[in-house]
Amino acid sequence: MDRLFTVSVTENRQLIENHFLLTLHPRKKIRRPEPGTFFMLSVDSGLDPLLKRPLSVHRWLGSDFQLLYRVAGKGTAILSRRKPGDILEVIGPLGNGFPLKQSPKGAVLVAGGIGIAPVFALAEKLSSQRPLLFYGARTKQEVLCLDGLKRLGVQAVISTDDGSLGTKGSVINVLTQVASENPDMLRGQTFYACGPEPMLTALSGFAVQRGMKGYAALEERMACGIGTCLGCVVNTTGGYKRVCKEGPVFALDEVIWERGKSQELGGRQ
Numbered sequence: 001m002d003r004l005f006t007v008s009v010t011e012n013r014q015l016i017e018n019h020f021l022l023t024l025h026p027r028k029k030i031r032r033p034e035p036g037t038f039f040m041l042s043v044d045s046g047l048d049p050l051l052k053r054p055l056s057v058h059r060w061l062g063s064d065f066q067l068l069y070r071v072a073g074k075g076t077a078i079l080s081r082r083k084p085g086d087i088l089e090v091i092g093p094l095g096n097g098f099p100l101k102q103s104p105k106g107a108v109l110v111a112g113g114i115g116i117a118p119v120f121a122l123a124e125k126l127s128s129q130r131p132l133l134f135y136g137a138r139t140k141q142e143v144l145c146l147d148g149l150k151r152l153g154v155q156a157v158i159s160t161d162d163g164s165l166g167t168k169g170s171v172i173n174v175l176t177q178v179a180s181e182n183p184d185m186l187r188g189q190t191f192y193a194c195g196p197e198p199m200l201t202a203l204s205g206f207a208v209q210r211g212m213k214g215y216a217a218l219e220e221r222m223a224c225g226i227g228t229c230l231g232c233v234v235n236t237t238g239g240y241k242r243v244c245k246e247g248p249v250f251a252l253d254e255v256i257w258e259r260g261k262s263q264e265l266g267g268r269q
């Protein structure tokens, strides 16, 4: 498989509790990953855990690349213990990425929690347009990449669940407020989002109500990451689709959102 390669860990820096920025050096030349694509990464050089974990491209540094991750369970906890010089196996870049030609009138970025990982990559790509970003997290501490966003000239509207930074409440609350106070700001724009499913569900409703288009990078659990196991399917208006192959980015109005899930709208659990 031409997209299978090994990387050496250059740096695995803890940013805040349970959040790490991992810099990897590919040991062969790889093609530049587009925002919204992802890598399947082994978290250890051994066989436990056997399955690689999907992580979105966060930054491309020319030949090295960075992943931004939150420790969610066993695999990412093992990954957090990787040291410079460790060798890991990677497949990628995988998936479709954000479809930028679909935003003739401009892009509005929306990130919830660790969803900032792929959204930052997109902000970097669109930096000449000084994109508008709505970014929600649980607390001030969990608002990541602020310096990088500032350097890119991104206009970031921050919200936190506890009000410790920006507006108190969810990104959707803030969007609703902006849409009522300044409707021209969002008119004709296309959303590009990543975050917890309740946030994406609410964003989809928000966009549909206002006749706006949007795309979201989904984060289903994955086993193979290359389209063979069918472990990552989502229900869409066009039938079941594989997040790893037809996605991970889908149109907001294409996904049949499971509205019964957790109502949390800030950081991803």
Ligand SMILES: Cc1cc2nc3c(=O)[nH]c(=O)nc-3n(C[C@H](O)[C@H](O)[C@H](O)COP(=O)(O)OP(=O)(O)OC[C@H]3O[C@@H](n4cnc5c(N)ncnc54)[C@H](O)[C@@H]3O)c2cc1C
Pocket: 038, 053, 054, 055, 056, 057, 067, 068, 069, 070, 071, 072, 073, 074, 075, 076, 077, 114, 117, 118, 218, 219, 220, 221, 222, 248, 269
């Ligand atoms: C395309 C894609 C891109 C992703 N990009 C990033 C990223 O850039 N940064 C990042 O921190 N995370 C990202 N994720 C999520 C990340 O892959 C999972 O957090 C990770 O695989 C969990 O592995 P684990 O062994 O640590 O946890 P596990 O022990 O496997 O699971 C721990 C908990 O997390 C839940 N969980 C596991 N995987 C997922 C998932 N994919 N979606 C939702 N809940 C899950 C489990 O149900 C369980 O409750 C991405 C997922 C996908 C599919």
Ligand code: FES
Pocket: 221, 222, 223, 224, 225, 226, 227, 228, 229, 230, 231, 232, 233, 242, 243, 244, 245
């Ligand atoms: S993870 Fe196997 S088909 Fe998507």
